Amino acid sequence: FLGRFISAPGPNDLLIREGAVLVSSTNGHGRIEKTSWTVRSSDEALRLFNVGNVSVIHSPMNGFFFPGFIDTHIHAPQYPNAGIFGKSTLLDWLTTYTFPLEASIGDEGPAAESAVVANGMPAEATNGQPNKKRKVEPLSRAKTVYDKVISRTLSYGTTTASYFATISVPATNVLADLAHTKGQRAYIGRVCMDHPETCPDFYRDETPEQTIGSAIESIEHIQNLDPKGNLLAPIVTPRFAPSCQAESLARLGQLAQDRNLRVQTHISENTGEVELVKTLFPDRRSYADVYDHAGLLTDRTILAHAIHLSDNEISTIVERKSKVSHCPASNSALGSGFCPVRKLLDAGIDVSLGTDVSGGYSVSMLESVRQACLVSRQLGYVNGGEKKWNIGVTEGLWLATVGGAKCVGMEGRLGGFEEGMFWDVQEIKLDDIDSAEQGVGCRGPVDIFGWENWEERVDKWVWNGDDRNVKRVWVGGRLVHERR
Numbered sequence: 001f002l003g004r005f006i007s008a009p010g011p012n013d014l015l016i017r018e019g020a021v022l023v024s025s026t027n028g029h030g031r032i033e034k035t036s037w038t039v040r041s042s043d044e045a046l047r048l049f050n051v052g053n054v055s056v057i058h059s060p061m062n063g064f065f066f067p068g069f070i071d072t073h074i075h076a077p078q079y080p081n082a083g084i085f086g087k088s089t090l091l092d093w094l095t096t097y098t099f100p101l102e103a104s105i106g107d108e109g110p111a112a113e114s115a116v117v118a119n120g121m122p123a124e125a126t127n128g129q130p131n132k133k134r135k136v137e138p139l140s141r142a143k144t145v146y147d148k149v150i151s152r153t154l155s156y157g158t159t160t161a162s163y164f165a166t167i168s169v170p171a172t173n174v175l176a177d178l179a180h181t182k183g184q185r186a187y188i189g190r191v192c193m194d195h196p197e198t199c200p201d202f203y204r205d206e207t208p209e210q211t212i213g214s215a216i217e218s219i220e221h222i223q224n225l226d227p228k229g230n231l232l233a234p235i236v237t238p239r240f241a242p243s244c245q246a247e248s249l250a251r252l253g254q255l256a257q258d259r260n261l262r263v264q265t266h267i268s269e270n271t272g273e274v275e276l277v278k279t280l281f282p283d284r285r286s287y288a289d290v291y292d293h294a295g296l297l298t299d300r301t302i303l304a305h306a307i308h309l310s311d312n313e314i315s316t317i318v319e320r321k322s323k324v325s326h327c328p329a330s331n332s333a334l335g336s337g338f339c340p341v342r343k344l345l346d347a348g349i350d351v352s353l354g355t356d357v358s359g360g361y362s363v364s365m366l367e368s369v370r371q372a373c374l375v376s377r378q379l380g381y382v383n384g385g386e387k388k389w390n391i392g393v394t395e396g397l398w399l400a401t402v403g404g405a406k407c408v409g410m411e412g413r414l415g416g417f418e419e420g421m422f423w424d425v426q427e428i429k430l431d432d433i434d435s436a437e438q439g440v441g442c443r444g445p446v447d448i449f450g451w452e453n454w455e456e457r458v459d460k461w462v463w464n465g466d467d468r469n470v471k472r473v474w475v476g477g478r479l480v481h482e483r484r
């Protein structure tokens with residue numbers, strides 16, 4: 001790979017380099033073997049790297065290679081609801097929009113049969129009138145939705161995603177199979193929820209045994225697909241404290257510890273949710289303590305949202321080295337609040353970005369970067385205009401790449417162009433000057449006039465770019481998306 005390479009190795013460090021990078025072509029495991037930031041031509045690069053017969057890929061004249069985005073929190077089954085949330089906030093959003101959709105992406109067993117009607121909504125949502133005529137291929141909805149969400153996230157440059165699936169093991173396995181086939185790096189969690197008072201009858205596990213048994217079933221399916229777990233790995237996924245019985249949380253914590261697995265869940269997203277946790281777990285000191293007591297706060301745990309944490313909870317999370325996924329678009333859409341990202345970073349917590357589709361309305365990580373910047377300014381405003389809260393473009397890009405790598409345990413292996421790192425990369429092209437001059441092709445959403453420096457071009461890309469700017473995407477050296 002030859003040309004311009006841009007990355008954000010630090011919160012205030014936008015690295016713009018020209019040179020060449022040699023990538024081993026082992027499909028899906030391709031890493032950067034050598035780099036040179038002095039060469040300018042392919043002949044020079046081939047001589048320096050001492051290689052003959054390799055294919056050379058040039059960055060676009062008005063573009064660059066950028067590390068793939070790492071979405072550390074996204075609900076794959078909720079993709080059909082992206083943008084559909086009305087005026088709801090978290091708890092009524094879950095019951096109105098989310099549980100019905102997730103339940104419809106289930107297996108073909110009798111529960112799903114009676115729960116799902118023609119328009120895909122559970123029977124309860126349509127006055128209990130199950131549609132007897134429903135005859136669809138088993139798991140067809142899972143296949144359609146999961147195929148689309150993986151293709152779409154790849155097209156926006158998301159090379160790694162940490163997915164919540166649903167409670168259905170067969171459907172979760174479909175998500176894993178598709179991610180593996182399509183080549184996205186993915187952590188996939190079968191969602192565990194079994195609390196009879198907070199989860200609807202049509203969408204919950206019956207017992208802790210069932211929750212744990214189903215979790216193990218999907219973990220083993222995923223580990224069979226990719227025994228080394230570099231491209232695909234299971235992640236233990238209790239939905240959030242209110243949806244799980246204490247026994248289930250404890251057993252999931254034990255499971256994660258026994259098998260050394262990643263964990264993901266939600267924490268302190270909404271004030272009503274925080275109150276609910278207090279009433280459901282009166283013996284625990286705090287929301288974070290519910291997870292800590294269950295052994296779920298590890299250095300491989302990703303906590304989404306983390307908005308309304310007390311200083312004590314922050315200290316606990318620091319001690320446990322657990323990670324945070326900041327989901328700014330979702331937090332604004334559901335009116336959840338402002339995540340104090342600066343405070344979490346200053347406390348020493350690794351923070352990354354998540355789209356949280358469909359609490360978040362967009363699968364685009366560029367949108368998450370933008371929203372992280374915007375929300376940080378609102379937070380500064382409500383804190384008396386303090387500038388320290390501000391997240392700039394470079395810091396946003398750092399959170400979306402290096403921050404993500406830290407949170408998924410891939411620090412030093414993802415998020416940059418250093419030797420030994422995986423080639424998980426998006427090729428960004430700004431306005432399509434060549435084809436526009438020829439009167440063909442589609443101009444992208446970012447107009448470059450020619451006098452902007454590269455830092456300014458990156459700013460313009462972040463604020464106005466979209467999937468039209470993503471020309472090609474690789475994961476582990478494998479081409480997984482190409483815009484035609």
Ligand code: GUN
Pocket residue numbers: 075090094098239240266269330356359
């Ligand atoms: N809390 C529990 N479940 C969910 C979910 O699906 N999305 C969000 N944003 N928060 C949750």
Ligand code: FE
Pocket residue numbers: 073075266304356359
């Ligand atoms: Fe979420």
